[in-house]
Each structure stands twice: as C-alpha cells, then as structure tokens.
Amino acid sequence: SYVLTQPPSVSVAPGQTASITCGGNDVGSKSLHWYQQKPGQAPVLVVYDDSDRPSGIPERFSGSNSGNTATLTISRVEAGDEADYYCHVWDRSSGHFVFGTGTKVTVL
Amino acid sequence: EVQVLESGGGLVQPGRSLRLSCLTSGFTFGDYPVNWVRQAPGKGLEWVGFIRAKATGRTTQYAASVKGRFIISRDDSKSIAYLQMNSLRTEDTATYYCTREAAGGSSFDYWGQGTLVTVSS
Numbered sequence: 001s002y003v004l005t006q007p008p009s010v011s012v013a014p015g016q017t018a019s020i021t022c023g024g025n026d027v028g029s030k031s032l033h034w035y036q037q038k039p040g041q042a043p044v045l046v047v048y049d050d051s052d053r054p055s056g057i058p059e060r061f062s063g064s065n066s067g068n069t070a071t072l073t074i075s076r077v078e079a080g081d082e083a084d085y086y087c088h089v090w091d092r093s094s095g096h097f098v099f100g101t102g103t104k105v106t107v108l
Numbered sequence: 109e110v111q112v113l114e115s116g117g118g119l120v121q122p123g124r125s126l127r128l129s130c131l132t133s134g135f136t137f138g139d140y141p142v143n144w145v146r147q148a149p150g151k152g153l154e155w156v157g158f159i160r161a162k163a164t165g166r167t168t169q170y171a172a173s174v175k176g177r178f179i180i181s182r183d184d185s186k187s188i189a190y191l192q193m194n195s196l197r198t199e200d201t202a203t204y205y206c207t208r209e210a211a212g213g214s215s216f217d218y219w220g221q222g223t224l225v226t227v228s229s
Contacts, residue, residue, distance in 0.1 A: 001172070033215040035153075042205055042222055043145075043153065048215035086153050090214035095169050097143065097155040097214070 002091040004100035011106045012077045020103045022070040022087035030089040032070045034063055038083045046085075047072060074105070082107045110134040110218045114206050117223030120196055128223055130189040130206030138162055138184035141209040143216060144191050146202035154202075158209065159189065174200075196227045 005023045012018040022032065032050050035043035045054050047063040050070065060075045074081055087100035116128040130142065141164075144156040157170035159180040168180050179192040189206060203224050207216035 031214055035216075037153075042219040043216075044219070045215055045217050048210065048217070049213060054217065084152075088153075088215070096171065097158070099145075099153040099155060102152040 001094060001096070002089070002098045004087050004089065004098055006085075006087060006100040006103045008101070009104045009106065011108055012074075013108045014077055014079060016077055018074040018077050018081070018105055020072040020074075020085050020105065022072070022100045023068055024070075024089070024098075025068060027068055027070050027089065028066040030065075030091070032063070032065045033088045034061075034072045035086045035088060036081075036083045037086065043086065077105075077107055079107050081105060110208070112206055112208060112218050112220035114204060114220040114223040117204065117225045119226045119228065121229050122196060122198055122227055124196055125192070125194045126196060126225060127193070128191040128204055128206075128225070130191070130220060132187045132189075132206075132208070135208070137182075137187035140211060142180070142182060142189040143207045143209055144180060144189075145205045145207055145216070145219075146200075147205070147222075148199075148202045151202075156191070156204070193225070196225075198227050201225060201227045 034047040036046045037043040046061045050065040051063045062073045064071050085103045111133045113131045120126045141160045143158040160167045177195045182189045203222040205222045206220045208218040210217040
C-alpha cells in the first residue's frame with residue numbers, strides 16, 4: 001500500500017518559516033492536500049491540489065509537490081499555527097485515500 | 109453555510125455493532141462523495157472508506173482494516189450518510205469524522221466535529 005512519510009515534529013520561532021515535508025514514491029504525480037488539526041478540533045483543509053488555498057486560509061500557507069517530496073511552507077509563523085499537519089493523496093492504483101503520518105508544529 | 113454533523117458514537121462491547129450518522133446541510137448532498145476518516149486517541153488520521161455520488165454509481169471502497177465489517181450508505185433525500193460498523197474490535201476505538209470530498213478533486217473540504225466510538229468490555 002502507498003505510504004506518505006512526514007517528520008514527527010518541527011519547531012520554529014515566531015516570525016520564521018516552517019517547512020513540513022511529505023515523502024512518497026512519485027508523490028509529485030498525485031494531487032496532494034494538507035490539513036491543519038488543532039487539539040480537540042477537526043482537521044481543516046489548508047492547501048489542496050498541491051498549492052491552492054481554500055478561501056479564508058492566509059497566504060502565509062503555501063505548498064509545492066515534485067518528485068518524491070511535497071512541502072507545506074508556513075511563512076511568518078504565528079503562535080496560532082501550532083498544530084498537527086497531515087498530507088493526503090488519492091492513490092489511484094489502490095483506489096484508496098492515504099494520509100501522511102502527521103507532523104506536530106511547535107512554535108517556540 | 110455547509111454543515112456536517114456526526115452522531116451515534118458511544119461505548120460498545122467488542123463484537124457488537126454500531127451505526128454512525130452524518131447529517132449535512134448547505135449544499136446539494138447528492139452531488140458529492142462522502143468519506144469517513146477516523147483517529148484513534150493520540151494517533152494520526154486514518155481513512156476508513158467512501159461512497160460516491162449517484163452520478164458515479166454510489167460505489168463504495170474501504171480501507172483494508174475495516175473491509176468486510178463496515179458498510180457506508182447514503183440517503184440523498186435526507187442529506188445523510190451512514191457508517192454501519194459490525195464486529196467491532198478494541199482497535200476500532202477512535203473519533204470518527206464524516207467529510208465531504210471536494211467536487212472535481214480529491215481533497216476533503218468540509219469535516220464534521222467527529223463522534224467518539226469506544227470499543228471495550
């Protein structure tokens with residue numbers, strides 16, 4: 001089955017840039033999405049189709065996807081960005097959706 | 109405004125059954141696929157399964173961990189989706205989320221608040 005691998009944790013100082021990677025075999029050929037989940041809350045879509053943002057999501061959130069790695073970049077990090085982040089794809093070969101292992105972002 | 113609301117969670121003994129409901133509003137429910145996603149306590153997100161829209165045959169697909177035990181259905185007239193969970197195991201303990209799959213894409217653009225299912229004797 002298809003696997004998406006993320007670093008367990010990323011730490012970043014306020015105002016700096018956080019980069020969260022999502023690795024998978026030829027993941028660049030798939031449409032990849034990112035979700036933010038704060039404690040006790042449901043996930044929220046922050047980037048879809050590799051690099052598009054839903055309405056209401058700040059421009060500080062951006063995404064890229066190429067080769068075997070996708071990246072979610074959070075610029076000018078704020079305390080409110082502290083959350084778990086998950087990548088997500090549709091694996092056509094299996095007909096299943098797959099979530100990444102998740103990354104906890106800590107704002108120092 | 110799009111709204112998604114799960115219900116039906118609770119404590120259930122291993123081997124028993126439980127049915128979750130997902131009531132939606134604010135959009136044409138019948139036009140969209142519905143996915144269920146679960147999250148065990150302190151763990152990551154796990155896709156459970158989906159049901160496609162009527163236009164694509166209302167086909168279903170399930171994760172290997174629940175295939176043969178869980179059934180997803182929908183009632184477009186009521187804008188409700190269901191997750192029938194049979195032969196429950198302790199490892200099925202999780203918060204279950206109902207999600208709308210975006211039209212023309214594969215992202216999950218709206219999520220419910222989740223309902224907790226605890227499987228324990």
